[in-house]
Amino acid sequence: MVVTAKGSNHDPVMLDRVVELLAPSLAVPDAVYVDCTLGLGGHARAVLEAAPSARLIGIDRDPEALAVARERLGSFAERIALVKAVYDELPEVLADLGVDQVHAVLADLGVSSLQIDREERGFAYRVDAPLDMRMSGGEGRSAADLLNSASPVKLVRILRGYGEEKYAERIVSAIVREREIQPFTSSGRLVDVISDAVPAAARRSPGHPAKRTFQALRIEVNDELGVLERFLPAATASLALGGRIVVLAYHSLEDRPVKRHLATLASDGAPRGMPIVPEHLQPCFTLLTRGAERPSEQEIQSNPRAASARLRAAARVKEA
Helix, strand or coil, X not given: CEECCCCCEECCCCHHHHHHHHHHHHCCCCCEEEECCCCCCHHHHHHHHXXXXXXXXXXXXXXXXXXXXXXXXXXXXXXXXXXXXXXXXXXXXXXXXCCCCXXXXXXXXXXXXXXXXXXXXXXXXXXXXXXXXXXXXXXXXXXXXXXXXXXXXXHHHHHHHXXXXXXXXXXXXXXXXXXXXXXXXXXXXXXXXXXXXXXXHHHHCCCXXXXXXXXXXXXHHHCHHHHHHHHHHHHHHXXXXXEEEEEEECCHHXXXXXXXXXXXXXXXXXXXXXXXXXXXXXXXXEECCCCCECCCXXXXXXXXXXXXXXXXXXXXXXXX
């Protein structure tokens, strides 16, 4: 376990495998590695150590995370450029830095340890805190704003679509009733409302009854799935020949578009049944993983937050 300069615990998920996948593409001169969700810099540090001539472009929307990462990566100061941005802004970031192509891209889609562990950020449902959930450190609409203003129809859609919550209508009815009495400001009150709204049997089943609602609100507040859909084509388009991309997803809503996008890139464009695929129809990418790779049982035991991780990777084998 690594203790950051700010005191937050941070275990980079599937660290050795990420380094193993990305390092080969960073052996070329002037290689550029982009960590699109820099967080506290754990993956970035290990990759920079494994690729001593590579440069890092680190992107994160959270200014507090960037400050911690800058301190943790201080020994690599001459090889790094850290940028406050959302990772779907990758093309703009590269253009501003005068970079045409990159050789490795990592996107770890999980909520960072800094955000989970800081109670005031409002991501955790097990502690009472301001109902915020913004990854950007106070920019945009908070979870409380959303909860207090969205229509019941929209809230049900969010809970069903982003949380796969089967009791969405019951929970939203309770939320609407309670917000008319007093607007929501704290996570603790929301947890109580959710727990009272779901059937008793659901409260006794494994997993916290508020988990799916909190996931759904966080995804909506940060437009996580929209950002991911815009990021994937931008990231793969930025890769030089031989360049590699690794994505760590933590639930099926994230993993599904990653799987679909990489599979499409690794498929040829020839009609079905054609015995020989012409060169111009051959795929530009090859998959580096068979399906989604998962963390080892040993890693899960030492870092339970890694349990739901799903890793996929691909490499560019032909110019577009």
